[in-house]
Amino acid sequence: MLRRAKPLFHKLLGSAILMGMLGHQAVADEVERWQVNMTPGVTPVSQEIYGLHMLIFWICVAISVIVFGALAYTIYAHRRSKNREPSTFHEHLGLEIFWTAIPFLILVVMAIPATRSLIHMYDTDTEVDLDVVVTGYQWKWQYEYLGKEVSFFSNLHEDSNAARQLGSGVDVNTIPNYLLEVDRPLVVPVKQKIRFLVTANDVIHAWWVPALGIKRDAIPGFVRESWAYIEEPGIYRGVCAELCGRDHGFMPIVVQAVEQAEFNEWIAQEQAAAAELRELAAQTFTFEDLYERGEGVYNRSCAACHGAQGQGVPGAFPAIAGSAVATGPLEAHLDVVLNGVPGTAMQAFGAQLSPVDIAAVVTFQRNAFGNNMGDQVQPVDVVQQQNQ
Amino acid sequence: MATQGSYYVPEQSKLPLFASLGMFLTVFGAAGWINGSESGMTVFFAGALVLASVMWTWFSTVIKENLAGLNNDQLKRSYVWGMGWFIFSEVMFFAAFFGALFYLRQFAVPWLAGEGHSAMTNELLWKGFENEWPLLTTPEQVREGEAAARFIGAHEPMGWAGLPLINTIILLTSSFTVHFAHTALKNANRKMFNIWLGATVALGIAFLILQVEEYVHAYEELGLTLNAGVYGTTFFMLTGFHGAHVTLGTFMLLVMWLRGLKGHFKHDDAFGFEAASWYWHFVDVVWVGLFIFVYILGS
């Protein structure tokens, strides 16, 4: 992903392969595209992993040289045309012991640094500065700053999302950070021990940010821990790494690491915005406002399953257009959206969306796609039903 | 490996193909049935009928071959190996469920309750949920309340002292009776063979009746159901599969009993009976495991 220092090995291997395969020298910005190795990353853990990875890699290369060297030599020297009379030896206890013992010793050598790194990675208890709860949803991430009253969802950026539709006609090469951009990145401070509390709401996802050296499975019903100490500000990108259904390839992660002061400012802003949203819930909106806002919410949160035209996916996700629920009693409709349908992919959106957004999207669903119910829901109704 | 020259290699046979067809229809029908398709049940029963009649013919053929003296000692050893490894595979099937019980009880439930490295699991998701076994209050019950929960724990665990203990005694006794039957056969005492084997079958049936009784008790009085969280889950899956195996074992012994009445088996040639009796011992050993891990340590 975003890589600052480019170790010598990269350049050497990268260009060697390029020359080998295509016979031309890499242009500077193409090397990024032809990245062949793991990122060393920006945390102590990720760099340890990188070091370990390279250590094992070179040991394997060394063994390969010996093993494949011997193989190449025997293929050359002991072929029929050179060696008509085969030997008949077929046993040697000393040799067998030798090549059982040596690999074993090599493994011990590998195990020592590996053990050390692992213990370091598991140290999620001491001196934590900031807790972030990361929750995987089909197919987006929720970030909640524990104890700070800030929480939001992070979706695939709409440009990427539009371009990635089958037959969209958009040239994906024109999309900046195609598939690696989100609408709202996770913002965290540098030089702080951040603990990530990873869980999921539906199926298993995995929160993977290579530059932080973190990949943690997000398991519904369990909270798993991981941590990062980011050394330099920057934007670090990652992806969901566990098959989680249809749009598994389309739930990227963007972590924006900023200086502490900047982070404090950002958090204050977010807190103010959250307070404002709570106030909004008491207001009354016009039908047009609700409908328009609802369309946005629908496209962001619902269209992934129910389709951009409310057509659904037969057999998997019901259509909203003409749906018995969306054209039936209001309470029942609101109930499905607020509480979801347990045991199906339909999540409880009451915990994900603000009352305003819920009111808006329900109003939208009841009036879009030819549903023309003509009624509307106000945020206060939502709060009321929620409190029942 | 003496008389290999006469190893019996059967002629062509239609049985395997039709057995496969029966098997296919059975499971295809079952899947459809479970998924709510209308024809599923019919296909299932049609398949089961095909499978059952093929198996009937198949076993009859094997028995006839043996009576006709086509099987030499080596072939009989093949049957012995076959039955032995089949029982081993059954052991591994149960191992999966015992493993699940062990994992859920030792790891999953304590983690959900915040033990070990999982304080935050409890803190953020299941506040108030506590580790206990048997698990009578599910995490969902704690969080969502009784009304909204899908998994509602039992009011009371299944004790071991009542029916289960009786059933243990029954099964253990039946292992002895089947052994006595074997000894009787070896001594060419057909009368005692029939009596002891009949007694074993009767004990098997008694076990099954009591097991049904126990399930009714669990569902109606203890609130112990398949939906009762992992306690109910492991309880019914382990005892249920065991019960299914007892049913099969009883059926096998019953067939052997009937064959015995027809004068099959010789004191040195009784593979069918012996196979059924090994199976019976295996079922018995599994029960002892169940009795310890599900009943005694689980209540």
Add this chain to the structure above:
Amino acid sequence: MAHGPAKGISRWLFTTNHKDIGTMYMWFSFAMFLLGGAFAMVIRAELFQPGMQLVEPEFFNQMTTMHGLVMVFGAIMPAFVGLANWMIPLMIGAPDMALPRMNNWSFWILPFAFLMLASTFFMEGGAPNFGWTFYAPLSTTYAPPSVTFFIFAVHIMGASSIMGSINIIATVLNMRAPGMTLMKMPLFVWTWLITAFLLVAVMPVLAGAVTMMLMDIHFGTSFFDAAGGGDPVLFQHVFWFFGHPEVYIIILPGFGVVSQVIPAFSRKPLFGYSSMVYATASIAFLSFIVWAHHMFTVGMPLAGELYFMYATMLIAVPTGVKVFNWITTMWRGSMTFETPMLFAIAFVILFTMGGFTGLMLGIAPSDIQYHDSYFVVAHFHYTMVAGAIFSLTAGIYYWLPKWTGKMYNETLGKTQFWIAFIGFNLTFFPQHFVGLAGMQRRVPDYALQFADFNMLSSIGAFMFGMSQLMLLFNVINTILAGKRAEKDKVWDGAEGLEWTVPSPAPYHTFSTPPQVK
């Protein structure tokens, strides 16, 4: 009993002959290989360029899932069972398999099982789309309705494998010719004996795993649902308790084939026969106690993580012994490089590379970065395609003259080898790079920096696919128009009872047992 094969289609439908059944297994598995390969072609075509061009993501996931399932359960496993059926009785001097009728049953279940699996494509909600590892709850609560059919298909597939394995064990333990002691058996027979043991031990566990799924989906249990006190990770433990031995089930018979081929073309006995046997047994033993190395990122307790890392690393030792023994077998031999030998040597090289990446994956801290990336995909295709498929191909060329009595076209064979070798590496070597650079598995589309290597990979895949069609052509051509094999012992360096019978091998062999000295 001195009768030949029956006439017409009934020969195949009702046969109890190990050679017929072996042949059917081989053809069935090749058909499945083409099917699984066709799914792979869809995958590679979609991944040829960034952006979605051909299929919906939903369908792509079905392709990935069915590719993995069909290749593992439909192509590789039946192919090796086919080899076992053909060769084990010939190699140990037995008149047939121990339980011939059950043998035919084991085979005929398979076409039905895969018919059932394939039928899910036409069901509402589509085929299984949760990966060949079908992790809960994606495969339970969130699965399409066809999952029920998938579950039962796995059940009967498992029944077939268990019966097939029991048959092999009974054959090997009970049907050896006089004088054929265990430690005189060809290595292929040994590896299959151990593989069959693994199968009998772990297929029931897989059956248990899918049964738990079935109960969770339809009958209200909560094995994999935390709300009832269960744990989705339990599924992974049960699955990988089956799944890890499964990958050795896939490779051990391949080790066996290579251990026959290399001595034959080196004209020198296998080096370290007994240590090969012990190494195989050690690998099998270790395979039971390393399963959670597939789960390093689920957040097991530290102690568990460390244990599974150490145990996994240990497997390198016995596997290394095998590699070293093969090379020492060649040492000071008198080697020629016919097609089987080419595939066997490529196997040794490429499998070792796959083993090295396996070892890297086994290092838990680094696996945090590798896991579920294309690095893993590269690893397991090096072990399974260059391992299982290459060794199978070596075996097919090696024994084809014995089966058909005719010689295959050597030039075509060698050409196929080189196209396969280059195509294979072009497909899967770049996947190491994109994986390390951060490309995750099981995605229909990817970020732009991965575009170049993916294009290379797709080109290689098409090339490799073509080479498989050449294999098919070569086999059919041999059967229809091959030159007669001149000698019963087709390869002058080959050893073993199978070369003492005529080529093609008569319908019934060793009706009176040979005497082995």
